[in-house]
Amino acid sequence: MFKLNRVHHIAIICSDYERSKRFYSETLGFTIVREVYRAERKSYKLDPEVNGLYQIELFSFPDPPPRSSGPEAAGLRHLAFEVDNIEKAVYHLTEFDILTEPIRVDEHTGKRFTFFADPDGLPLELYEK
Structure with missing residues (x-):
């Protein structure tokens, strides 16, 4: 049996990259560790963290489909x-x-x-x- 150490990251795809970047960094106070633009995917990837403990990967993709995300919906x-x-x-x-x-x-x-x-x-x- 293998051993899990901790949650490594949570990946989020956003519809408006700049708006979500401001929300997670300015509103919630996450520290931006790294930001890269992946030209081949027309996608940004932002790595914000909280107190060096939890890291979120924030992605942008052209025209992502909407997802039902109510608190009682199946999934996350x-x-x-x-x-x-x-x-x-x-x-x-x-x-x-x-x-x-x-x-x-x-x-x-x-x-x-x-x-x-x-x-x-x-x-x-x-x-x-």
Whole structure:
């Protein structure tokens, strides 16, 4: 049996590369590690990370087809990010005109969380530490 060490990255294809790049770097505060343009694919690839721990690969492709990505759709449900203070995080998002759901409490852990969406509607969650 092999051993998994950790999640290495999460790949996201966006419909508007510059808008998503700003969202993940400026709004959410990811650090950009690397950005490359792959001319043969007419595609950008951006590698942002959070505190050196989690890396997302953000891709652009010409005319990607839409994907159903509601939180209850089959497939990837959402990406969750841990925060120290959920009210501060929600306030920060509202400064960028990002709408969040009301803050809820996880009935099993007692931790607070909320959902919002990236520019393509990918469900994202903030989960308080």
